Amino acid sequence: MTASLALLLAVAAAYLAAHVFFDWLGRRYLIVSGAEYLVLGVLLGPQLSDILDARIVDSLAPILTLALGWIGTVIGMQFELRKLLAIPARTFRIAFAESALTFATVGGLEFLAGRWLFVSTDIALVLGAVLGAIAVASSGMGVSLVADVFEADTPIMRQLHVSTQINALVAIAIFAVILCVRHQPLPTSRPLTTTEWVAVSIAIGVVGGTLFHVFLGDVYDSDRLFVSLVGGIVMVSGAAMYLRLSPLFSAVMFGMILVNTTNRPEVLIDTVTRVERPFYFVLMLFGGANWRPSGQAWLLPVLLFVVARTAAKIGGSRLAARANGALPELGDKWGAALLGQGRVAVAIGLTYLHQENSFFPNIVFTAAIASIVLTEFLSARATRAVVAVS
Amino acid sequence: MRRLFVLALLLGAMRVIQPLGAGGYGAQALLAFGFLILAAYAAGELAVAIRIPKLVGYLIAGVVFGPSALGTVGTRAIADLSPVSSLAIALIAFIAGVELQWQEVRERGLGLLRVLGTELGISIVTITAFLLLLREHISFLQHGTIVEALAFSIVFAAMAAVHSPAVAIAMLSETRARGPVAKTTLGLVLISDVVIVLLLTLTLAIARALVPPAGANAPALTLGAVAWEVIGAVLIGGILGALVTLYLRFIRRELFLFAIMVAFFGSEIAHLVHVEPLLTLMTTGFVVENVSAPDHSAALRSALERAAAPVFVVFFALAGAGIALPQLARLWPLVLPLALVRAGAIWAGVRLSLGWSGLPRDEVPVLRRHVWTGLLPQAGVAIGLAAVVAQTYPSRGGDMQVLFLALIAVNQAVGPILFRRALDQSGEIPRTEERAAAAETSAIARP
Numbered sequence: 081m082t083a084s085l086a087l088l089l090a091v092a093a094a095y096l097a098a099h100v101f102f103d104w105l106g107r108r109y110l111i112v113s114g115a116e117y118l119v120l121g122v123l124l125g126p127q128l129s130d131i132l133d134a135r136i137v138d139s140l141a142p143i144l145t146l147a148l149g150w151i152g153t154v155i156g157m158q159f160e161l162r163k164l165l166a167i168p169a170r171t172f173r174i175a176f177a178e179s180a181l182t183f184a185t186v187g188g189l190e191f192l193a194g195r196w197l198f199v200s201t202d203i204a205l206v207l208g209a210v211l212g213a214i215a216v217a218s219s220g221m222g223v224s225l226v227a228d229v230f231e232a233d234t235p236i237m238r239q240l241h242v243s244t245q246i247n248a249l250v251a252i253a254i255f256a257v258i259l260c261v262r263h264q265p266l267p268t269s270r271p272l273t274t275t276e277w278v279a280v281s282i283a284i285g286v287v288g289g290t291l292f293h294v295f296l297g298d299v300y301d302s303d304r305l306f307v308s309l310v311g312g313i314v315m316v317s318g319a320a321m322y323l324r325l326s327p328l329f330s331a332v333m334f335g336m337i338l339v340n341t342t343n344r345p346e347v348l349i350d351t352v353t354r355v356e357r358p359f360y361f362v363l364m365l366f367g368g369a370n371w372r373p374s375g376q377a378w379l380l381p382v383l384l385f386v387v388a389r390t391a392a393k394i395g396g397s398r399l400a401a402r403a404n405g406a407l408p409e410l411g412d413k414w415g416a417a418l419l420g421q422g423r424v425a426v427a428i429g430l431t432y433l434h435q436e437n438s439f440f441p442n443i444v445f446t447a448a449i450a451s452i453v454l455t456e457f458l459s460a461r462a463t464r465a466v467v468a469v470s
Numbered sequence: 471m472r473r474l475f476v477l478a479l480l481l482g483a484m485r486v487i488q489p490l491g492a493g494g495y496g497a498q499a500l501l502a503f504g505f506l507i508l509a510a511y512a513a514g515e516l517a518v519a520i521r522i523p524k525l526v527g528y529l530i531a532g533v534v535f536g537p538s539a540l541g542t543v544g545t546r547a548i549a550d551l552s553p554v555s556s557l558a559i560a561l562i563a564f565i566a567g568v569e570l571q572w573q574e575v576r577e578r579g580l581g582l583l584r585v586l587g588t589e590l591g592i593s594i595v596t597i598t599a600f601l602l603l604l605r606e607h608i609s610f611l612q613h614g615t616i617v618e619a620l621a622f623s624i625v626f627a628a629m630a631a632v633h634s635p636a637v638a639i640a641m642l643s644e645t646r647a648r649g650p651v652a653k654t655t656l657g658l659v660l661i662s663d664v665v666i667v668l669l670l671t672l673t674l675a676i677a678r679a680l681v682p683p684a685g686a687n688a689p690a691l692t693l694g695a696v697a698w699e700v701i702g703a704v705l706i707g708g709i710l711g712a713l714v715t716l717y718l719r720f721i722r723r724e725l726f727l728f729a730i731m732v733a734f735f736g737s738e739i740a741h742l743v744h745v746e747p748l749l750t751l752m753t754t755g756f757v758v759e760n761v762s763a764p765d766h767s768a769a770l771r772s773a774l775e776r777a778a779a780p781v782f783v784v785f786f787a788l789a790g791a792g793i794a795l796p797q798l799a800r801l802w803p804l805v806l807p808l809a810l811v812r813a814g815a816i817w818a819g820v821r822l823s824l825g826w827s828g829l830p831r832d833e834v835p836v837l838r839r840h841v842w843t844g845l846l847p848q849a850g851v852a853i854g855l856a857a858v859v860a861q862t863y864p865s866r867g868g869d870m871q872v873l874f875l876a877l878i879a880v881n882q883a884v885g886p887i888l889f890r891r892a893l894d895q896s897g898e899i900p901r902t903e904e905r906a907a908a909a910e911t912s913a914i915a916r917p
Contacts, residue, residue: 142550146500291479291480294479295512306780311504311511311780314507315501315504315508317504318499318501318502319487355726
């Protein structure tokens with residue numbers, strides 16, 4: 081089977097499954113669609129049936145990078161300052177505090193486990209930081225599904241919307257910084273410092289966004305808009321990956337610049353989100369196909385990740401709400417609605433998996449996909465339960 | 471001015487990024503892809519400002535940023551981006567099929583075959599004669615007997631007679647031209663695409679009989695294989711068309727993604743079972759257009775055009791990047807007269823045949839003046855045919871390929887300009903306001 085045919089069949093299968101089966105199932109039984117593509121990818125991938133063999137998976141790398149960029153742009157476009165300014169500061173404080181607590185708890189425990197299992201402090205530190213970053217990410221799909229089905233617009237729903245966005249931003253930013261810290265010097269140029277690499281990561285998105293506006297001008301002709309967006313996202317994600325930085329982070333910057341510097345953000349958001357779904361399918365499917373069992377002691381870090389993350393999300397969100405005086409409004413267990421993991425977790429795991437000299441990439445990726453498979457399906461139900469209690 | 475600024479910024483960004491990176495994980499191809507989309511699109515808009523077609527701008531951007539000139543997009547990246555070209559060709563064929571209505575095929579099909587038959591006949595005879603006349607100056611004809619020279623001249627002439635559906639469709643999509651010249655040109659290039667494959671197979675078979683190829687890597691071409699290539703394409707295209715029609719009837723969602731998927735799928739299946747990919751997708755589009763409800767096929771057409779926009783930009787930019795300037799510079803004394811002879815033959819063939827073609831009498835005068843220009847451009851398919859010949863005759867075929875690619879470069883650059891002018895003069899390009907209204911309507915119709 082050729083690579084493109086494999087890609088096509090996989091996307092077609094996922095696409096039909098999503099439309100014909102899971103959309104209906106999701107709305108009727110509040111089951112979030114997404115993790116099934118990941119499972120499908122594992123089943124079709126080199127580890128099991130080998131229908132998507134290693135050669136095919138490798139040859140589709142540019143599409144995956146593009147998918148990372150596209151999803152990053154969609155996430156970046158959620159940060160429209162005009163709208164964010166209308167949200168009370170307390171909502172952000174709670175979201176950031178919960179993110180920090182989750183990162184510290186999961187990262188710290190994984191560091192200790194890594195230190196105990198693999199001895200080296202450096203390795204354990206990186207393992208803890210990456211898993212901590214992934215733990216912060218939570219899927220907004222369950223929240224959106226509940227908001228859609230029940231047309232719910234309550235304070236807790238608004239908090240959940242903001243929290244999932246901030247979780248994504250914090251997770252992506254931490255991971256981008258980790259890549260900059262661990263960036264290998266290139267033989268062709270002067271070694272750049274971590275700060276310089278962080279600046280380069282941001283600059284790729286900012287320059288891409290600026291270039292987009294210069295390119296587009298004042299004319300919002302639909303073809304030109306689409307071509308400029310495709311070109312911009314492809315170039316930003318390609319440049320970040322080429323420099324061994326995080327395409328997700330640069331694309332988030334790109335999305336932020338676009339949405340905050342245009343007169344018609346709704347047109348841009350509509351154009352990008354319209355094509356988001358196929359990229360999401362591709363990311364999940366080929367994420368699954370990229371999975372490999374780890375040769376090291378993987379069970380403890382993976383189990384610890386799932387358990388510690390659950391505890392950290394519920395406990396951390398409770399603490400954050402209490403510290404900000406929002407516990408009566410949000411309830412004790414509102415963090416349960418943040419347990420679902422999806423596109424950001426798999427995107428970070430996948431980027432880490434393909435970094436050169438990364439420590440235990442298969443353990444990290446296994447933890448990410450295990451968490452997605454265990455939590456995403458039921459994230460809408462958890463959200464509904466939280467909303468009903470509050 | 472802004473476009474030039476964009477190009478300078480893009481180039482500057484690439485110059486900064488390239489030395490810092492190390493590629494891997496397909497990043498280099500992706501970077502080149504993004505750069506090409508933006509740079510070629512900006513060049514296309516610059517071209518419009520100086521009244522030449524956008525796609526010539528894309529081609530020029532490809533030449534300038536390609537390996538022959540600035541080298542911003544390298545040979546490796548061009549090879550990595552070849553799936554984009556395949557997708558573009560598939561989309562082109564699909565769009566072409568969706569444009570064909572059964573009523574029109576029935577009314578004009580025979581007339582178009584007559585015009586094409588005459589035009590191709592005259593082109594092949596004239597180009598063969600020209601090559602034989604100058605055989606002392608042509609590397610692949612210099613040595614060997616007159617029979618060998620005749621065989622290779624015919625093969626070259628059959629390749630040189632090919633037209634470009636890609637350019638015709640891209641031009642009609644860019645200008646939104648509607649009228650007899652647009653319709654007739656489109657019909658001719660689409661039919662010629664199928665006819666040329668048969669013709670080249672036939673001429674190669676003659677050449678193989680006269681000059682058996684040395685080596686074991688010559689692909690075997692049999693009549694059965696050729697028949698399957700055509701009949702199989704119609705069969706598979708028909709089945710795919712029926713499936714697409716069912717999808718449009720019962721699901722009709724995410725048409726943008728669906729259009730790309732069908733084009734990809736049709737192209738891949740065609741390659742797998744060795745049938746003509748263009749004919750497969752054309753048949754698919756034709757079935758959809760003529761079997762499904764008018765609003766369904768209109769929605770699909772709109773989605774297809776949208777999907778094709780960035781793909782066309784990169785397709786033509788890659789075609790430009792593939793032009794080898796040093797070879798063109800070396801061969802121009804031969805290539806320019808050859809291009810003129812080909813153009814003259816096409817002009818004569820079209821003029822001679824239109825009188826007895828059976829096409830509507832009132833259209834004939836305008837068709838006589840303008841249709842030939844739409845048959846000048848050459849692009850993707852032609853390059854593929856040259857590769858087949860080079861594979862059959864590695865030594866002489868290689869020389870033939872070099873000359874042919876130089877000829878394509880000339881026709882690629884000049885053909886679209888003349889075709890755009892012809893569409894303009896025949897009054898088939900709507901005025902700016904009408905085009906804006908049409909674009910708006912299509913945007914509203916978009917799913």
